[in-house]
Amino acid sequence: MRINLTLEAILGKFAPGPGQDCELPRPMTVGQLIGHLGIPESQVMFAIVDGQMANLDTMLHENASVSLCPYICGG
Amino acid sequence: MPFGYNGKILVVDLTAGTWTVDEHDATWYRTYWGGGAMASWYMHKFIPAKADPLGPDNVLVFAASVLCGCGMSGFNRYTVAAMNPLTGGFGESEAAGYFGPEMKHAGFDAVVFKGRSPKPVYLWVNKGQVELREAGSLWGMENAPFLDAVREELGDKKIRIASIGPAGEKMSRLACIINELAHANGRSGMGAVMGSKNLKAVIMRGEEGSLELANPEAFKELNLWHRKRLGEHMPNVGMRKFGTVQHMMAQQNSGILPTRNWKDCQFEDAAKLGWEGYEKVFDGNHTCYKCTVACKRKVNNIAEKRYGGPEYETLAALGSMCGVGDLDAVCRGHELCNAVGLDTVGAGAVVAFAMELAEKGILSAQDMGGRAITFGDGPGMLELLDKIARREGIGDTLAEGVKRAAEKIGKGAEEYAFHVKGQEPAFHDPRGKTGVGLGFALSPTGADHIEAPHESPFQGEGVKLVNPLGIVVAPMALDNGPDKVRYFIAGEKTWAMNNTLGICNFVVAPLFALPYSKLCEVVEAITGWSTSLHELMLAAERSMVLARMFNVREGMDRKEDKLFRRLFEPLPEGPLKGTTIDPAEFQKAVDMYYAMMNWDENGIPRPGALYSLSLDWLI
Structure with missing residues (x-):
């Protein structure tokens, strides 16, 4: 299954390849994608899927546009 | 009949030991709403120009809001405001916890303190009944023993308390106000103002359910929707799991x-203070009034666990800023600060400043009480915090904050005193996110x-989250141009709105679960006022301009709107090595901000800005 993946800012170092095309071995949720990419959950603040804020259990579909954003804001 | 609020503000004259109740109409409440806006109104009216912040002419305001205490997650914040003893201008600090809702349930939307009590007292408000009680035997107590003693004295374990510790009593300008031991009105030296008034504590006991809502059924539905959303919305799920750590x-x-006092931007022991290390001492979540986010932490490595665990700002203040990677020492420092009532941000900053002075030889071992305390010295960090709280030795100088301490120490110490207007910054480097600058x-x-949501999450696809604010171009982290200033102003108003309405930044848009459309529905269900984001943003801007005009009255203008030296130097290492802020570009951004806000070239709001915000009385 193929998705279009953007890893914002410091998450870029977890990119599986040079481009935004990302091949997944099976259908998965946003939470499973984060684990699949080897990103510590504590480093991802939110995901946007097809332009909408997603949940960890949002199921990804073929050609989904996925953007993961890191924690970096303050409080 | 008011919905969501009491329509009563308690005004206490501490000099005379008397009090009155102000009753304002709905127009006033719908203009000033709560928080800093409500407090500013009293500060403008009651504080004479050029007053001594630690003298009897200063006025200390505890202000909730029309929404506070109604039972929605995160709608529990209140503001303490007064003339700021660090800057001589406007001072305010927000806290969550339980105190604000209890004040509302006890019958008052705000409490205003004038004058100075001739002897130590605390204010006791029990379901609308007011009493000033002697606190002579309680003066000098740390916050936890004080809480236990006063619960016993009043025979009520359900009272809610905002108190000062020895740091506030001794008027350290870095003193804070603590409620329920783990929540702080940390910034702006509000604990020092309280101490200057001989006011040990403000204690509330109310009646749950005392506030009438305009549409309880609609509120209940919205509350259920919000709670469900908080349980699945990714930023809230993360906040519950990890807090700000x-x-x-x-x-x-x-x-x-x-x-290390802004000298470096990478800390070799960061992982020991981050979640990887913190998880080992994590002892469960802690929360605020009826909030399901529960972002606060408890830790198991301190003696008095009710003081809670450090959040990010404290981890940086007492950790990376001091070069201390020992999480146990940082947690003990946090415990000490909450016990004596010190703002961890200001306290960490001034300790880091002293450590750099020791490293540079400006402070000697003798100056520091026997040995030079430099970066990385965990026990030394704790020793300096204790001296500051008790104003002993060098602690007496450091208790004044970095600006005044540097002036007193001399020998070039000012070069290492990092502040704006006299107040130390918390720990976010504008060289990587210029909006913070x-x-x-x-x-x-x-x-x-x-002051505004940091721009980093809104780059790329994240810009969609700020589209409802009229921001359609992503604010790039290192930009200082018009897109950044437009974003900053929109963001600044959203957080000023939260402060004015008493809402936690961690429950509402742009990042968290409650979208602006639903927020407007909540306001209507509570107050009965049909509203819009436009009206709420106007209220936010009014609060910003009220505060600005307080500073203008005190002679402040563009001269004070500046950053400190190190932020104009290149980052020395790490992924952004070499990045800096160009002073001319930054000044242009500040000038652009004035123009967009309809302020003049000196940063003073023009009459048109004041008229449009119904602040005619300030012209």
């Missing part, structure tokens, strides 16, 4: 973790890291 590694990985420079309280 996760910011430690985020800053480190981004190359902008303030370290605008916040530091332009905040009416002096350097403030929560």
Whole structure:
């Protein structure tokens, strides 16, 4: 299954390849994608899927546009 | 009949030991709403120009809001405001916890303190009944023993308390106010103002359910919707799991973790303070009034667990800023600060400043009480915090904050005293997110890291989250141009709105679960006022301009809207090595901000700005 993946800012170092095309071995949720990419959950603040804020259990579909954003804001 | 609020504000004259009740109409409440806006109204009316912040002419305001205490997650914040003893201008600090809702349930929307009591007292408000009680035997107590003693004295374990510790009593300008031991009105030296008034505590006991809502059924539905959404919305899920601790590694990985008094931006022991290390001492979640986010932490490595665990700002203040990677020492420092009532941000900053002075030979071992305390010295960090709280030795100088301490120490110490308007910044480096620099420079309280949401999450696809604010071009982290200033102003108003309405930044848009459309529905269900984001943003801007005009009255203008030296130097290492802020570009951004806000070239709001905000009385 193929998705279009953007890893914002410091998450870029977890990119599986040079481009935004990302091949997944099976259908998965946003939470499973984060684990699949080897990103510590504590480093991802939110995901946007097809332009909408997603949940960890949002199921990804073929050609989904996925953007993961890191924690970096303050409080 | 007011819905959501009491329509009563308690005004206490501490000099005379008397009180009156102000009753304002709905127009006044719908103009000033709560928080800093409500407090500013009293500050403008009651504080004479050029007053001594630690003298009897200063006025201390505890202000909730029309929404506070109604039972929605995160709608529990209140503001303490007064003339700021660090800056001589506007001072305010927000806290959550339980005190604000209890004040509302006890019958008052705000409490205003004037004058100075001739002897130590505390205010006791029991379901509308008011009493000033002697606190002579309680003076000098740390916050936990005080809480236990006063619960016993009043025979009521359900009272809610905002108190000062020895640091406030001794008028350290870094003193804070603590409620329920683990929540702080930390910034702006509000604890010092309270101490100057001989006021040990403000204690509330109310009646749950005392506030009438305009549409209880609609509110109930919205509340259920919000709670469900908080349980699945990713930023809230993360906040519940990790609290603000996760910011430690985020800053480190981004190359902008303030370290060793802003000298470095990478800390070799960051992982020990981040979630990886913190998880080992994590002892469960802690929360605020009826909030399901529960972002606060408890830790198991301190003696008095009720003081809670450190959040990001404290981890950076007592950790990376002091070069201390020992999480146990940082947690003990946090415990000490909450016990004696010290703002961990200001206290960490002044300890880091002293450590750099020792490193440079400006402070000697003798100056520091026997040995030179430099970066990395955990026990030394704790020793200095204790001296500051008790104003012993060098602690007496450091208790004044970095600006005044540097002036007293001399020998070039000013070179290492980092502040804006006299107030130390919290620990976010504008060289990696320039909007934070605008916040530091332009905040009416002096350097403030929560002036606007940091722009980093809104780059790329994240810009969609701020589209409802009219921001359609992503604010790039290192930009200082018009897109950044437009974003900053929109963001600044959203957080000023939260402060005015008493809402936690962690429950509402742009990042968190409650979208603006639903927020407007909540306001209507509570108050009965049909509203819009436009009206709420106007209220927010009114609060910003009220604070700015307080500073204008005190002679402040563009001269004070600046950053400190190190932020104009290149980042020395890490992924952003070499990045800096160009002073001319930054000044242009500040000037653009004035123009967009309809302020003049000196940063003074023009009459048109005041008229449009119904602030005619300030012209």
